[in-house]
Amino acid sequence: MKTTKMIKSVIAAALLAAGSAYATPVVNLIQNGSFEDKTQANGTWDIYSGLDHWTAAAPTGVEVRHNVVGTAADGVNFVELDTYANSSITQAFQTVASQKYTLTFQFQNRDGVATSSQGLDVSWGGTTFASVDSLLYGNWETRSYTLIGNGTMQALTFSAHGSSDGLGTSLDNVSVTAAVPEPETYGMMLVGLAAIGFVARRRKAAK
The missing domain is CATH 1.20.5 (Single alpha-helices involved in coiled-coils or other helix-helix interfaces)
Known part of the structure; x- marks a missing residue:
């Protein structure tokens, strides 16, 4: 018995x-991760001081493109962080202490531009943990990383790190989800x- x-x-x-x-359903903790908040006309681009839920570095801002020098990996918009000079975007969200999160994003080199002008740095909580560069052109690449929460608001930042010449790497489809069960x-x-x-x-x- x-x-x-x-x-x-x-x-x-x-x-x-x-x-x-x-x-528990998988929820993307990053809001506006595909940068669709701006109604960008097909075949156009603009530089904005910020985007919904994203803070852009001042005064350089963030460049949003729609079918200009490439097409989006998700939706219709994507961004470049070398506007007229290297820039960055940041979004913060509440974390759970010791919780593992999976960051995934896609990036793409700009066609016809030297690799020295390309590349992105990725930081979490103010610490840079990854630099992504590519020798590929015209294709979106995907990267995934594990982040650890500390129980406070943590900031995720993407920054251009190539030559500051207005011609840099594209970014799209950013997501952060809770890691799979142990x-x-x-x-x-x-x-x-x-x-x-x-x-x-x-x-x-x-x-």
């Missing part, structure tokens, strides 16, 4: 862990399934 109760407790814990892992969660699920099978076999043998 005690064994059965213990197994039931393990099953309940496993199912609860599994439910927690899969019941392996321990899947372990609990397997324990629960094994326990369910054990109980089923015992009941069948008892009949």
Whole structure:
């Protein structure tokens, strides 16, 4: 009897862990990650002092393009951070202490421009943790990184780092999501399934 109760407790814990892992939908914590807040006419570009939910460095701002020197990776707009000089954009959001987050974004070199003019730096909480450069042209590349929350508002910043000449790397489709469940969660699920099978076999043998 005690064994059965213990197994039931393990099953309940496993199912609860599994439910927690899969019941919560994946939400992008970055708002306006594809820069669609501006109604940019097809075939045009403009420099803005800021975008919805993004703070741009002053006075350089951020350049939004729609089918100009490339097409968007997501939606119709994308941005360049070397406007008439190197610039940056920042967005902050509330984090949970020790929570792992997955940052994903896409970038693309500008056709016909030397690699020395290209490239982006990425910083989290004021610390640069990645510099992305590419030898490819005309193709969007994807990068993913793991970020760790500290329980406060943390700032994510993208900065142009090539020659400050108005011709730089494009950025689009930025997202930050909570990391996938830890392996321990899947372990609990397997324990629960094994326990369910054990109980089923015992009941069948008892009949």
